[in-house]
Amino acid sequence: MNKITIYLATSLLAVSIFTACKQEKKLPFYGERHAETVKDATGKEKIDTVYQTIPDWSFLNQDSVVTTNKATDGKIYIADFFFTSCTTICPTMHRNLMTVYNDFKTNPDVMFVSHTIDFKYDKPHVLKKYAQKLGVDGPKWQFLYGTKDSVYTLAEKNYLVAVGEDSTAKDGYIHQGYLVLIDKDRRIRGAYDGTKADQVEQLKKDIPVLLAEYKK
């Protein structure tokens, strides 16, 4: 009898340890961070970590409509930088991103934002044609056009994606093929190489994890 009780107690203990250890998976935060003293709801001061966020932006979309960061309010979104005449990494990136788009097409909490870095040629009507030919219709995937300065600054300072003009490159521009995952509070929560199928698969797994953070 005594033995049985001991066995039971140990196994109970083991089980409780294991369940206690099971922590919910959370995505990391990218970019700079700093500590800030903030007041909580009750007016008590406490120190909190403040993460890098995407600032306000305003661009023309593929329908020549002024689109701002308000479009992504209350949504998580995937941002990337490309241009329509790109023959190197962009077609692969968007082929892969299309599969993500198709997976989350019906989810109202997920959006896609593609910025063109070809400020000379990729005017909204060019973006529209590109989107249609890619097979994208509607506001869920925004293709945005802006001045060189505004787009390049946003890319490098805020989304942490390197972009640039390069007359020696075949198509005139160079850029990184990252798909950047942004949460509802405009913080960077993931960056995936859009040219690599396995990283895009990881993105597909991480989107539900990020959405789950907001379900509580």
Add this chain to the structure above:
Amino acid sequence: MRKYIISSIFFLFITGIVVSCQNQETIDLQNYMSNGKDIYKNKCQNCHGENGEGLGQLAPPLTDSVFLKANKSRLACIIKNGANESLIVHGKEYKEKMPAFPELADIDVAQVMVYVTNSFGNKQGFVPYSQVSKDLQNCKIP
């Protein structure tokens, strides 16, 4: 008995020669296929996809055997000089510009062309480099 052994060795020897001596064209085809695959990966796959599936209406698939056959003598020109006219592939119209690849030598064009026309469900056999060179000389310069 001795005669028997000698003749059987001789017979084996001959069979060995015949088996190991593959058709030269088969060897060439294998060569072109493996080099062509590398070129395809570097130059074509971004737009046309790993399995030649294309990309929406931006880049046509490479799985239309009828198109490939009908345009056989033009394929080399398209690979090297790109395309700037509308093409009907699988009954759909594709109007996007295809870039030129002037850096490809004739042999590269031949290899990647043989790869494409013998992959993704296509099976159009071997085209020698000499034929591709001839095709390339007859390209209409746009």
